[in-house]
Amino acid sequence: MTSTAPAKTAPAKTAAEKTGAHTEEAAALIDDARARIDTLDDRIIGLVQERMAVSAVIQEARITSGGRRISLSREMEILASYRDALGRPGTSLAMTLLELCRGRA
Numbered sequence: 599m600t601s602t603a604p605a606k607t608a609p610a611k612t613a614a615e616k617t618g619a620h621t622e623e624a625a626a627l628i629d630d631a632r633a634r635i636d637t638l639d640d641r642i643i644g645l646v647q648e649r650m651a652v653s654a655v656i657q658e659a660r661i662t663s664g665g666r667r668i669s670l671s672r673e674m675e676i677l678a679s680y681r682d683a684l685g686r687p688g689t690s691l692a693m694t695l696l697e698l699c700r701g702r703a
C-alpha cells in the first residue's frame with residue numbers, strides 16, 4: 599500500500615505580493631488594469647490569428663495563379679506603416695507579424 603503525502607498548497611499571496619504595490623488602493627487599481635490588459639491581449643491574439651488567416655488566403659491565391667508567396671514591396675509598406683505609428687519598435691513588431699503570417703523570409 600502506498601501512502602499519499604498531504605497535498606501541499608502554497609499560502610495565498612497578499613495583494614502586495616501579487617502586484618508589487620505597497621498599498622491596498624494601488625493593488626486594487628493594478629488588479630483592475632491587469633484584467634483589462636488580459637482582455638486586450640486576448641483580442642490582440644485573436645486579431646493576429648485573423649490576420650494570419652487572411653494573409654494565407656492572399657498568399658494561396660497568388661501562388662495558385664503562378665506568382666510568388668512573398669511581395670516585398672507590400673511588406674515594405676507594412677513595415678513603414680508600423681514604424682510611422684509606433685517608431686522603431688513598430689518595425690520589429692511588423693517583422694514579427696510578417697514572420698507569423700508568411701514564415702521566415
Ligand SMILES: C=C(O[C@@H]1C=C(C(=O)O)C=C[C@H]1O)C(=O)O
Binds near residue numbers: 676
Ligand atoms: C498577404 C500578402 O502576402 C504576403 C504576406 C504579407 C502580410 O502578411 O501582410 C504581406 C506581403 C506578402 O509577403 C500580400 O501580398 O498582401
